[in-house]
Amino acid sequence: MTHKIAVLFALLPTLALAQPPASEVAINAEPHHHLALENAWVRAYQVEVAPHAATLMHRHGPDYVFVTLGAAEIENDVAGKPPVSLKLQDGETRFTAGSFAHIAKNLGDTPFRNVTVELLQPGPATAAGGDEKPRQVGGATITPLFTKDGVRVSDVHLKAGGAIPRHHHNGPHLLVAVTDLNLRNETEGQAAVTRTLKAGEVAWIPGGITHTLTNVAPGEARLITLEFLGEGAR
Numbered sequence: 001m002t003h004k005i006a007v008l009f010a011l012l013p014t015l016a017l018a019q020p021p022a023s024e025v026a027i028n029a030e031p032h033h034h035l036a037l038e039n040a041w042v043r044a045y046q047v048e049v050a051p052h053a054a055t056l057m058h059r060h061g062p063d064y065v066f067v068t069l070g071a072a073e074i075e076n077d078v079a080g081k082p083p084v085s086l087k088l089q090d091g092e093t094r095f096t097a098g099s100f101a102h103i104a105k106n107l108g109d110t111p112f113r114n115v116t117v118e119l120l121q122p123g124p125a126t127a128a129g130g131d132e133k134p135r136q137v138g139g140a141t142i143t144p145l146f147t148k149d150g151v152r153v154s155d156v157h158l159k160a161g162g163a164i165p166r167h168h169h170n171g172p173h174l175l176v177a178v179t180d181l182n183l184r185n186e187t188e189g190q191a192a193v194t195r196t197l198k199a200g201e202v203a204w205i206p207g208g209i210t211h212t213l214t215n216v217a218p219g220e221a222r223l224i225t226l227e228f229l230g231e232g233a234r
Contacts, residue, residue, distance in 0.1 A: 023057065024079070024101040030058040033116065037202050041228060042174055043118040044202045049074075054105040060098045062118040063149050067176045067224045068092045069113040069200050075105040091155065091178040093224050095148045115176050115200055117226060123150020138165045139215065150229050158183075158221040163214040171207040173227040176200075182217035 027033055032055045033045040047066075049055060057079065068088040077083045079101040098118075106112040134143040139162015143155040158164065177197040186192040188210045197203060207228070215221045 025056050025058050027058050027060060027116075027118075030056050032056075033058070036115070037174075037204060039204060041119075041121055041172065042204075042226070043120065044174065044176075045116045045118075046200055047112075047114045047116055049104060049106040049112040051106055051109050051111060054103050057101055057103050059101040060096070060118070062120055063096065063098045063122055064116055064118045065093060065095050065148070065151070065153060065226060066117070067115045067178065069115065069178065070110065071108075072110070072112040072114075073107045074112055075107055077103040077105065091222060091224070093145055093153060093155065095146060095153070113200060115202060117174060117176070117202075119149045119151060121150075121228075123229065137167075138163050140164045145224075147229070152227045152229055154225050154227070156221075156223050156225060158213070158215040158223075160215060160218055160220060163212055166210060166212045168210045169205065169207055169227065171228040173205050173207075173225050175203045175205060176224040176226070177202070178222040178224060179220070180217070181221050181223060182215070183221065184214040184216050185211055186214075187211040 027045065028035065032049050033047050035043065036046045037044040043062075068090065070090050072088045074086050074088065075083050076086055085107070104112070132144040134141050139159045141157045143157075145153045145155055147153070156164075175197075177199050179199055181197040182194065183197075184192055184194045194216060195203060
């Protein structure tokens with residue numbers, strides 16, 4: 001009997017190593033991810049993780065872009081890799097290649113919020129952008145961040161009462177509100193409409209339009225745009 005117990009204890013480390021990794025779930029089954037918009041181009045999730053809490057291990061299939069809402073400190077535990085700590089700023093936007101599973105842990109004392117946008121029709125793996133200077137367009141400052149998978153991502157600051165003058169979009173684009181937004185949209189051939197979005201909400205804008213955009217709120221508006229390029233976006 002004593003011999004059997006000794007053999008069992010000797011095997012315990014091997015048995016522990018043989019255990020499968022923590023089970024993972026699909027992103028749409030992860031309870032901190034809430035689907036906000038889905039079409040042929042994107043799936044956008046609003047994500048919120050409470051202070052000192054963590055997501056389940058979940059899988060990202062497509063490449064994606066995430067927009068941080070509020071400053072945050074997180075730990076990114078990618079399956080099979082050492083944990084990495086990240087300090088993120090309000091509005092910070094990053095591209096991440098898909099085909100991996102991870103747990104996101106909130107190390108801070110405030111909720112970790114972001115908008116995660118899966119890119120469902122990846123184009124060329126372009127890496128242009130990020131070295132372009134901000135440009136002034138009417139009442140807006142537009143900063144190109146990067147172009148990935150045929151999607152150009154820009155950070156837009158629009159001063160109170162300021163307007164982005166008449167311009168044309170060949171392809172569709174997704175708008176992610178970093179601040180609360182109150183924007184008047186004047187599209188050629190249509191009646192003007194005012195669009196109100198809370199921080200973290202998203203809006204899909206079809207391609208082939210010419211319009212003017214005016215910030216009718218009393219404060220500065222900030223938004224991230226993901227504009228789809230190429231023939232398939234027209």
